Amino acid sequence: MKTNIEQDKLVIAGHQFQSRLFTGTGKFATSDLMSQSLVASQSELVTMALKRVDLINQSDDILTPLLENNMKLLPNTSGAKDAKDAVFAAHLTREALGTNWVKLEIHPDPKYLMPDPIETLKAAEALVKDGFVVLPYMHADPVLARQLEEVGCAAVMPLGAPIGSNKGLVSQDFLEIIIEQANVPVVIDAGIGAPSHAALAMELGADAVLVNTAMAVSPDPIAMAKAFALSVESGRLAYQAGLGAVNQQAIATSPLTSFLD
């Protein structure tokens, strides 16, 4: 056995996670449904948009259930168009929610929500210096992943496909390079639309995945959350067990090397 599967725990910035499935709070029909789905997913890290939560009273349809269920909060900076916005948002949440974890999201393009590489790198550097645990949402760009790692990000979160698109791992070839090169955990974020996509990400060697839309928008979010939990576990196990190579053709007798016999 390559690794001790029982001992296989994800650690980010010193924090240990049992589950490699991260989730989000967007798009659910009710607060109850969100809460039950997140519980069913067994996720321990949940992201939510600063702009959506009531930071003053901290008793709204998103924050209350998360706090009640003891979930680790990963506030995100969605809505930020540049580094300045994102740094502002991160400080605001740290002050209000008492966590220094932040999912850094900077998308100046509100249509496809594509992450801005330049502003993200700038903000990541500043936030790490300010003592934040920074998990940046990024394009599947291997060079950028290395740069974000170098400025001190605790993990990188490259996209599989545009946010909410459910298109799966459109960026697979580049994700594989990122996974190969990374010295910090790689969390595949955005685009994962089906449990099979999540399983694939894990089989490729991703350390975790983040899923929101595919759960929240499913006709049965709770069942779908469970399906994702199983697929992430199964994908991880398969990765550890070691996948066989895919053979395009059977290996026949060896006419090219038979002269050696």
Added chain:
Amino acid sequence: MSGFEQVLARYEWDQQQQRIEACTETQVVRAINRAAQAKKLSLDDFQALISPAAEPYLEHMAKVSQQLTQQRFGKTMLLYVPLYLSNMCSNICTYCGFSMEHKIRRTTLTMEQLAEEAQAIKELGFDHILLVTGESERKVGMAYFEQAIKLLKQYFNHISMEVQPLDTDEYRRLSELGVESILVYQETYHREKYAKYHLKGKKSDFDYRLATPERVGEAGINKVGIGCLLGLEDWRTDAFHVAMQLTYLEKKYWKMRFSLSFPRLRPCEGTAEINSPMTDRQLVQLICAYRLFNPQVELSLSTRESALFRDNMLALGVTTMSAGSKTQPGGYASDDSNLEQFSIDDNRSVAQVAQAITDKGYQVVWKDWQQGLNT
């Protein structure tokens, strides 16, 4: 000539109307299928979806519209409320209750009254407000806005404005003050007919109004809402122009967000009859067509429409709604309907609307912005 004015100049209204009317069912089916496969639709596709040929396919359009909307926005509905600052107006517009020639009592909220109004609205649960005025540059101009916005920022995270078109520098100032969104409707894109509805005042300048979203974009404001007043001219042709302007703006201002509104003319004080009435069915067709054409655009439905219509539309493409609206200045803190711009149709309280949304299996969103972002 503004950028979009040049685009508009390439289209001739009557020809465009004919093109829409000549669309075939084959074109409609193609457009619906493409949208269902999450493919980008062209303006030609949109033209087919708003054509008479699409009428038999309304149920199909509604299904795809629902699916696309849920995927992007989830099962959520953002609620906002209009806050009327003033009904002073120096325009004469033949369809509007604030029109200058109407002998109605004119009023502009003082800062004290505005604070009372803000407090009353805050107690209803809102965090997103839309400031509305007539057009009275001297009494309700930038100096007034500046004071009002500074006051309102103490209460609300998200402020939109639907006021007279302003200059780029003025929008820049509004952006600095924390205004997130500007709504400006062209009313009709039919240049000649526009002149017949807008008889006097600054609003009679078609091109200045047409270029407003571009000035908003240049000023770096986050979002612009466009639309036309349905009922003035052929709704299909006007809606086509809205889609065309949206396409133009999206390309030019890639950091901007957009919303579309589809107000239907409603009777109000002394207005002319509705020239081109639109049925409920046709409004559903238009809303679904907008959604299939653009899965990301926000679609906003006001209390001009009935409770029944709104409750059914909230699952078919709409993402934002007003609720409990009063269309007269000071309407929340006190109730004097004599001053209203138009009478609304959905008269339910905010709590009743929120309950209806919940009953449909949707979550009400009260807050979706944080002041301080984008400043």
